[in-house]
Amino acid sequence: MGEPILSINNLTKTYALGLARRRYVKALDNISFKINKGEFVSLVGESGSGKTTLARIILRLTPPSSGEVIYKGKNVWSLSDEELRWYRKEVQGVFQDPYTSFNPFYKVDRALSVAVKKFLPGEDEHVVIRKVLESVRLNPDEVLGRYPHQLSGGQLQRIAIARALIPRPELLIADEYISMVDMSTRVDIVNLSRDLVDQYKMTIIMITHEMNMALYATDKMIVLFKGRIVEYGDTKKILKDPLHPYTQLMIEALPRIDKNIERKILQKTLDAQKKGLTESVRGCRFAYRCPFATERCFNEDPVLEEIDKDHYVACWLHNRR
Amino acid sequence: MVSSFQRYIINKTATYIVLWFLAAFLNFLLPRIMPGDPIGRYLETLYNMGQGTTGGIVQVVPEAEKLRQQVIEQFGLDKPPYTQFFLWLINFLRGDWGYSLAFPNLPPVIDLVKQYLPPTLMLLIPSLVISWVVGNYLGAYMALKGGKVDKIGLSSMQFISLIPAYWLIIVLVFIFGVYYKILPVSGKPGYMIPSLSFDYIKALLYHWILPMTTITLIGIGGWSIGMRAYVIYQLNANYMKYSKALGLPQRVLGRYAFRNAIIPQFIAFAMSFGGLFAGNLLVEMVYGYPGMGSLLSMILGRLDIFGMQAIFTFTATMILVANYVADIMYGFLDPRIRRGITEVVE
Amino acid sequence: MARDIVSKAQDLRLYYILPNNIYVKAVDGVNIEIPRGGFLGLVGESGSGKTTLAEGLLYLIDPPMIKISGKIFYIRKREGSSTEYETIDLETLPQHRLDQLRGVELSLIPQYAMDALNPTMKIGSFIKDVARYHGRDVDEILNRALERFKLLGLPSDILNRYPHELSGGMRQRTVVGISTLLNPKFLVADEPVSNLDVVQQHIVIDFLTELVEKKIVETLLMVTHDLHLILEKSRYLLLMYGGHIVETGSKEEVWSEPLHPYTKMFLESIPPVGSRIEEKRIRGIPGNPPDLRYPPPGCRFHPRCPFAMDICRRKEPPEIEVRPGRKVKCWLFVDRKV
Numbered sequence A: 001m002g003e004p005i006l007s008i009n010n011l012t013k014t015y016a017l018g019l020a021r022r023r024y025v026k027a028l029d030n031i032s033f034k035i036n037k038g039e040f041v042s043l044v045g046e047s048g049s050g051k052t053t054l055a056r057i058i059l060r061l062t063p064p065s066s067g068e069v070i071y072k073g074k075n076v077w078s079l080s081d082e083e084l085r086w087y088r089k090e091v092q093g094v095f096q097d098p099y100t101s102f103n104p105f106y107k108v109d110r111a112l113s114v115a116v117k118k119f120l121p122g123e124d125e126h127v128v129i130r131k132v133l134e135s136v137r138l139n140p141d142e143v144l145g146r147y148p149h150q151l152s153g154g155q156l157q158r159i160a161i162a163r164a165l166i167p168r169p170e171l172l173i174a175d176e177y178i179s180m181v182d183m184s185t186r187v188d189i190v191n192l193s194r195d196l197v198d199q200y201k202m203t204i205i206m207i208t209h210e211m212n213m214a215l216y217a218t219d220k221m222i223v224l225f226k227g228r229i230v231e232y233g234d235t236k237k238i239l240k241d242p243l244h245p246y247t248q249l250m251i252e253a254l255p256r257i258d259k260n261i262e263r264k265i266l267q268k269t270l271d272a273q274k275k276g277l278t279e280s281v282r283g284c285r286f287a288y289r290c291p292f293a294t295e296r297c298f299n300e301d302p303v304l305e306e307i308d309k310d311h312y313v314a315c316w317l318h319n320r321r
Numbered sequence B: 001m002v003s004s005f006q007r008y009i010i011n012k013t014a015t016y017i018v019l020w021f022l023a024a025f026l027n028f029l030l031p032r033i034m035p036g037d038p039i040g041r042y043l044e045t046l047y048n049m050g051q052g053t054t055g056g057i058v059q060v061v062p063e064a065e066k067l068r069q070q071v072i073e074q075f076g077l078d079k080p081p082y083t084q085f086f087l088w089l090i091n092f093l094r095g096d097w098g099y100s101l102a103f104p105n106l107p108p109v110i111d112l113v114k115q116y117l118p119p120t121l122m123l124l125i126p127s128l129v130i131s132w133v134v135g136n137y138l139g140a141y142m143a144l145k146g147g148k149v150d151k152i153g154l155s156s157m158q159f160i161s162l163i164p165a166y167w168l169i170i171v172l173v174f175i176f177g178v179y180y181k182i183l184p185v186s187g188k189p190g191y192m193i194p195s196l197s198f199d200y201i202k203a204l205l206y207h208w209i210l211p212m213t214t215i216t217l218i219g220i221g222g223w224s225i226g227m228r229a230y231v232i233y234q235l236n237a238n239y240m241k242y243s244k245a246l247g248l249p250q251r252v253l254g255r256y257a258f259r260n261a262i263i264p265q266f267i268a269f270a271m272s273f274g275g276l277f278a279g280n281l282l283v284e285m286v287y288g289y290p291g292m293g294s295l296l297s298m299i300l301g302r303l304d305i306f307g308m309q310a311i312f313t314f315t316a317t318m319i320l321v322a323n324y325v326a327d328i329m330y331g332f333l334d335p336r337i338r339r340g341i342t343e344v345v346e
Numbered sequence C: 001m002a003r004d005i006v007s008k009a010q011d012l013r014l015y016y017i018l019p020n021n022i023y024v025k026a027v028d029g030v031n032i033e034i035p036r037g038g039f040l041g042l043v044g045e046s047g048s049g050k051t052t053l054a055e056g057l058l059y060l061i062d063p064p065m066i067k068i069s070g071k072i073f074y075i076r077k078r079e080g081s082s083t084e085y086e087t088i089d090l091e092t093l094p095q096h097r098l099d100q101l102r103g104v105e106l107s108l109i110p111q112y113a114m115d116a117l118n119p120t121m122k123i124g125s126f127i128k129d130v131a132r133y134h135g136r137d138v139d140e141i142l143n144r145a146l147e148r149f150k151l152l153g154l155p156s157d158i159l160n161r162y163p164h165e166l167s168g169g170m171r172q173r174t175v176v177g178i179s180t181l182l183n184p185k186f187l188v189a190d191e192p193v194s195n196l197d198v199v200q201q202h203i204v205i206d207f208l209t210e211l212v213e214k215k216i217v218e219t220l221l222m223v224t225h226d227l228h229l230i231l232e233k234s235r236y237l238l239l240m241y242g243g244h245i246v247e248t249g250s251k252e253e254v255w256s257e258p259l260h261p262y263t264k265m266f267l268e269s270i271p272p273v274g275s276r277i278e279e280k281r282i283r284g285i286p287g288n289p290p291d292l293r294y295p296p297p298g299c300r301f302h303p304r305c306p307f308a309m310d311i312c313r314r315k316e317p318p319e320i321e322v323r324p325g326r327k328v329k330c331w332l333f334v335d336r337k338v
């Protein structure tokens, strides 16, 4: 396996709200994991669980409160100017909100051609741009020459992907990059990502709510809940045998066409929500929604433990310690 | 735990202090790199005004040498460079800005500034305030009305702001000074020395109206064009579409647009404040208005190095202060900027 | 008749005008009747004109979108009558009447939900404005908002937050809450769950379903790419391709017997839960979506259609009403009818 391309060590991020009366939101709580070169990793988890925050920290857009991000042996948050340029070329991001990721005053062409000029000097701009647009299933003639607001949500999102692919990054962090395209295009983009990983050894972290797509194509999966990793490991193992009840819930909740499937864990979540139960402040954060919770779950924090090779989980049902 | 709000302020403060030192240092270098012979020029002035020795330039030379010696002593030019710099800085901060070579009696530069600054502020503050308020109002009005109002409004504002100032001056002078003969065309208030006497103030006011009108009009043009662009940008934002989809009436949408568009205008307003202290060279000169602009033109014209040094440092300081205030304000006005501020480091 | 329909478009053409005066024919000759009541789905490829049509139904038509032809009606119960319905031509309605309808009777959850909130306004202040300008009791609406935000799983201090202090999915749920706050009769939800995880999707969909079941919202037209969701929840489907409505019908009919070749391929593109790429690589629909500036002549799907016949390349297929409420726009079905 060798050196991991990216390691996240004890990362924590706290936001403060309000100027006068300060309140705090702990978006990430002591997160650690490693990713090897040429892996396709999915980062899934509840809305508000800190996925975007993690992406922004890796991309150096938001500083962490504590902990470190190591890329190819270098601490990302203390790079020299030159290393920073190198980092900005090797690591690319696609942002969650395509509506605000483009400068509204410029045609989308500009974002693409700037990327070519900056990262691939000397290459034929025209050819590069057309090729990359076609790879995300856009018709270059149709979308070039337009301003961001003149494109549909899905078109804009794919232009953001195209822009990030231009520098041929080593590491791509894609935050909800298929949320606005139709199912068939989703499959195409995920297949394309798989090919980039297999053929070019690109490393991709795909943040997605599309659990189904994550299970379908990725090598590794990280499941986040309320700022903590609850399960992490080989996707195939997770697909076959999800250990954490929250992971089970995500798979159970996948919409299916056959109507009458039983969704026990989901029902519990929906009930908790209706009753207005708020998260547990001590112990396992999932306890109040978990049908298997015991006394201990409400009081003690479970720790992430390797249960099987390449399969970690933080849950008292499985923890041996 | 230092909140990043504090960190932000500390950061900004440090940056501006460094910038100020840099500006001061450049101004410190000025007389040392200036071509020409400023002191010779001073003596020439004396001579031309008939106050010098009647024997002509040649006889002046020994006096020039004496003056040079004085200057060297006063500015510690014989000391090592860094001592010179700090000596100069300390003097500057204490208000000892040296003597102006632009005037035969070598008045202290700070006294000149004290004389010439009030008329300039009297001219520029009201015009900045009026043009800011009127310009923003007009700009927002054009953007919100759209259609013909916008087209005509925009082209007239562009006309006003793009025509060279002297054009506007010629037109105004022609209308009010030549045609109606109600306002003076040029000239200082009777070549009087600025003072607090009633006559002087009356004369000043009389001479104030035309330059004030000129500057205000030009300002309105600029502010309104900027405001119009900001409002239009806001009107096209997605939140505007959504507010409309929820049935909020036009006037509420207009209010939202205005409120978000005025933020950058506030910042620009704060920043323009610094510029006030330099005066408006062109307008003051044309109308012969006795402000900082006129003072600067005299000082530049006569190669008055000490005057330049002091006045440049002074205006640079004011501009930096204004920008500093604007930067801090930015954080408070826009919650999105505050986002950077509200993050915590444990 | 009128009582069964909530919204209707006739020969609707909504184009975008590009700066070089070329039109994007995003909605090009659409005739639809949106049935009243329940959960309806509008699906189709990315860029096929769903958002345009959705905005058009609420008459949210602003440059560069222009209406080239057609009429848009909203049909509602006449005030003070329990049996009579009135058909309102939204085009002829004065602006202030339209404003009174919007948010109150007709509402939209926009696709750009993540970017839909005023960045310098707290969520609470915005809600106050919405309540105030629709003449509602501000405190009552704020309380209702809090209650509903809780159902949507949003934090309790949400009213005091600025939009950027929320995650993408939280902003989306906030907009779902705000758009339904005044209990609109006809709600168009454009991708309301695009940034939510599967569990949150259920929460939002259950929230919306409950509003529909309690008849608080009478008709919900949902645009979504999460096909499973629509197949699980909706009762009626409209399929869009290249600016046209190509098929309509009840969910069961469309699912068990898709008529249009595009619908067939579209439904087949749903990856089954739990499949793995190494075992079976799922493929999207081959070919490219039409360029709506220069749509292909004849049937817009013909370049990608495995059944395309000669006539498909030359003439636009008519809309065939196979059964009442079941329509398809394809040459294959012309003979069947005759």
Ligand SMILES: Nc1ncnc2c1ncn2[C@@H]1O[C@H](COP(=O)(O)OP(=O)(O)OP(=O)(O)O)[C@@H](O)[C@H]1O
Residues within 6 Å of the ligand: A149, A150, A151, A152, A153, A154, A155, A180, A181, A182, C016, C017, C018, C024, C026, C044, C045, C046, C047, C048, C049, C050, C051, C052, C053, C064, C065, C111, C292
């Ligand atoms: N403001 C605009 N100016 C020009 N063209 C536009 C504009 N908005 C949308 N379009 C074009 O109109 C077509 C339909 O767009 P629309 O947003 O309705 O698609 P959609 O079906 O909602 O797609 P998605 O699923 O990706 O959101 C697209 O081809 C798009 O490029």
Ligand SMILES: Nc1ncnc2c1ncn2[C@@H]1O[C@H](COP(=O)(O)OP(=O)(O)OP(=O)(O)O)[C@@H](O)[C@H]1O
Residues within 6 Å of the ligand: A015, A016, A017, A025, A026, A027, A045, A046, A047, A048, A049, A050, A051, A052, A053, A054, A096, B339, C164, C165, C166, C167, C168, C169, C170, C195, C196, C197
């Ligand atoms: N700038 C900010 N200021 C304050 N709180 C913030 C800020 N950004 C995010 N948060 C909070 O941090 C938490 C995590 O947010 P984040 O955007 O990382 O979630 P996410 O996992 O990406 O969710 P989603 O799937 O909804 O996009 C949320 O509770 C959010 O409210």
Ligand code: SF4
Residues within 6 Å of the ligand: C260, C261, C262, C299, C300, C301, C302, C303, C305, C306, C307, C308, C309, C312, C317, C329, C330, C331, C332
């Ligand atoms: S009309 Fe022809 S080309 Fe179009 S879908 Fe039907 S068979 Fe295919």
Ligand SMILES: [Mg+2]
Residues within 6 Å of the ligand: A051, A052, A053, A096, A175, C167, C168, C169
């Ligand atoms: Mg996010």
Ligand SMILES: [Mg+2]
Residues within 6 Å of the ligand: A152, A153, A154, C050, C051, C052, C111, C190
């Ligand atoms: Mg859309």
